[in-house]
Amino acid sequence: MTDLYTRARAAADYLAAQTLHRPRLGIILGSGLGDFAESVEDAVAVPYASIPHFPQSTVEGHSGRMVLGTVAGVPVAVMQGRVHAYEGYPMDEVTFPARVLGLLGVTSLVVTNAAGGIRADFAPGSIVGISDHINLTGTNAALGANEPRFSVAEGAGLRFFDMTTAYTPALLHLAKKEAATQGWTMQTGVYLAVLGPSYETPAEIRAFRVLGADLVGMSTVHEVIVARHMGMRVLGLSLVTNAAAGVTSENINHLEVMEIGAQAGARFGALLKALVPQIAAT
Numbered sequence: 001m002t003d004l005y006t007r008a009r010a011a012a013d014y015l016a017a018q019t020l021h022r023p024r025l026g027i028i029l030g031s032g033l034g035d036f037a038e039s040v041e042d043a044v045a046v047p048y049a050s051i052p053h054f055p056q057s058t059v060e061g062h063s064g065r066m067v068l069g070t071v072a073g074v075p076v077a078v079m080q081g082r083v084h085a086y087e088g089y090p091m092d093e094v095t096f097p098a099r100v101l102g103l104l105g106v107t108s109l110v111v112t113n114a115a116g117g118i119r120a121d122f123a124p125g126s127i128v129g130i131s132d133h134i135n136l137t138g139t140n141a142a143l144g145a146n147e148p149r150f151s152v153a154e155g156a157g158l159r160f161f162d163m164t165t166a167y168t169p170a171l172l173h174l175a176k177k178e179a180a181t182q183g184w185t186m187q188t189g190v191y192l193a194v195l196g197p198s199y200e201t202p203a204e205i206r207a208f209r210v211l212g213a214d215l216v217g218m219s220t221v222h223e224v225i226v227a228r229h230m231g232m233r234v235l236g237l238s239l240v241t242n243a244a245a246g247v248t249s250e251n252i253n254h255l256e257v258m259e260i261g262a263q264a265g266a267r268f269g270a271l272l273k274a275l276v277p278q279i280a281a282t
């Protein structure tokens, strides 16, 4: 099989041939947040199945297509659906789309997800800005031989790379400011990633709280790690879909997780739409 870089290059070249837009901003839409892709203008939607080497999700509610177009006049590449490690995909497949976005020219990545709220004041429906993460998935996205050609910025593509400001403080600041402009307060928190697919136990959630986690989910950290390897700027946004296990007396149900996404979708879309030109301008 051809190497990862060559496969990602082929996928990126295929995507570039589908559109005249040259997006420098990428957006990965998490569970229940896929509707934002409908607001992309002058769009071409490319099913993951038609992109060379692109992995396809097996989870219901994660339709898989890459939407290339503009938001508020800014060229964007929007991923509607992602694959997760719990589906059994190895790391180089889980992170393949993020690699492809980088090779397509994306230098700023907005990564979104549905998360459980560990903090009691993160009510379902809250949109929380990710300030940092804890990777408890037991693996690392950058595992394997280093590939310096995966670099979008001077000095990136290193074997060992800094994660001190993995979530670009300036972008988080923009997001908080825009939320305030739109009349609500965006709280920030630390996202802890588990492998899944089982939701966490109450004992795990108590442990994660002690470790400093505010949110829990099964995605995002892998994409953020490769984005940082490549030198992209990152904004992470979590939609809290449920209180994490044991935080309230409720059980956790995937359908409810998807439903909260649909309800918060409008506020999420308005935020993202306003943020796109601001991110592009920084």
Ligand code: CYT
Pocket: 114, 115, 116, 117, 199, 200, 216, 217, 218, 241, 242, 243, 244, 245, 252, 257
């Ligand atoms: N919720 C969620 N854990 C949760 O409680 N969406 C992911 C992981």
